[in-house]
Amino acid sequence: MRVIPTMVLLGVALAAVGCGGGGDDGVPVVVATGYIPAGTLIEEGMVSVQEVPADLALISGACTDTNMVVGQLTRVPLAEGEQVTGIKIGSPSQAVLGCSAPDDKQY
Helix, strand or coil: CCHHHHHHHHHHHHHHCCCCCCCCCEEEEEEECCCECCCCECCCCCEEEEEEEHHHCCCCCECCCHHHCCCCEECCCECCCCECEHHHEECHHHCCCCCCCCHHHCC
16 A cells, blocks of 8 residues: 555656656747737747757647748637647638628528
């Protein structure tokens, strides 16, 4: 029954010496330089590349170069410092435009 406390202590000890994580290796990720609302065409200066520890990088669909992002539309709002992934952006040709019907034509 002492297995769980031992495992917890082992995990704390490994974390304290930097084992079991991403180490000091940084990876480039594209982040928002400020708040970007959904539906915004991303322009130069709205995003930048930052080096982050590998264990903090969003691996799935992470953008690593601003050229991958500039000219794309945000599908969701992006907070300042938020990593940009392919699922959060899309080509302007994929945009869904909203429209409204006159009051007498709405159901």
